[in-house]
Amino acid sequence: MLTNSYIHIQGIGAATEKKIWKCGIGSWDEFKQNPGSTGLTGSRIKAILQGVNESQQRLKTKDHIFFAGALPKNEHWRAYRAFKDQTLFLDIETTGLAPWNSEITLIGVHGGGKTRVFIKGVDLEEFEGVLDNCKTLVTFNGARFDLPFIKYHFPQITFDQLHIDLMSPLRRIGLKGGLKHIETVLGISRSDGTAGLSGFDAVRLWYQYKRGSKEALDTLIKYNIEDIQNLETIIDMVYPKLIENYTGRI
Secondary structure (H helix, E strand, O other): OHHHOOOOOOOOOHHHHHHHHHOOOOOHHHHHHOHHHHOOOHHHHHHHHHHHHHHHHHHHOOOHHHHHHHOOHHHHHHHOHHHHHHEEEEEEEEOOOOHHHOOEEEEEEEEOOEEEEEEOOOOHHHHHHHHOOOOEEEEOOOOOOHHHHHHHHOOOOOOOOEEEEOHHHHHHOOOOOOHHHHHHHOOOOOOOOOOOOOHHHHHHHHHHHHOOOHHHHHHHHHHHHHHHHHHHHHHHHHHHHHHHHHHOOO
């Protein structure tokens, strides 16, 4: 999808992009081969060709910062496949909803076939290091919750990655509601130990752990891991539908 995107090019909006798609042009290379078929003005074609050439060079060098800044935030999902090998799925657990009077208890990250959960009082401070080679973050409601929470408690972290908050693109294809509801709609099941648990249960489990229950911490970790692993399952399942929703073709 990234290599069939134009809205990140300065001066190019959604209407122009859709006009290009309607001409059957399916990639930057196809545009370069036959730009005249779009019916665009010469000046507009010139601007797009310059933008395409720069985009191809930036993609060749895996310059995620360029695309993170150029793409509208709610369109970062388009770059998922281009940077998939350096993507982390992220979810946090907290003691409340406001960062200024709540703690982060766990931060779970999953990517490249590896999963790790950082725990407050154990190794939470080591979380920052996993972002070093990350080019894309995938969350659910992370734009409003997870990332602001992390920024508040880790002000030294600069998030320069592409950020795909799945809540927005999922809504565009009719998948609304919370993560657990969407999992059910898509036929994704939870394990016996975590089925039916919610964010409120995550708080309860944390305080049970603080009172000495290792079993509660194990359940909380398992709950968090299923969150982040299911994010990968969901985006891989729906990605073709997201593309079809935009371009009318796969």
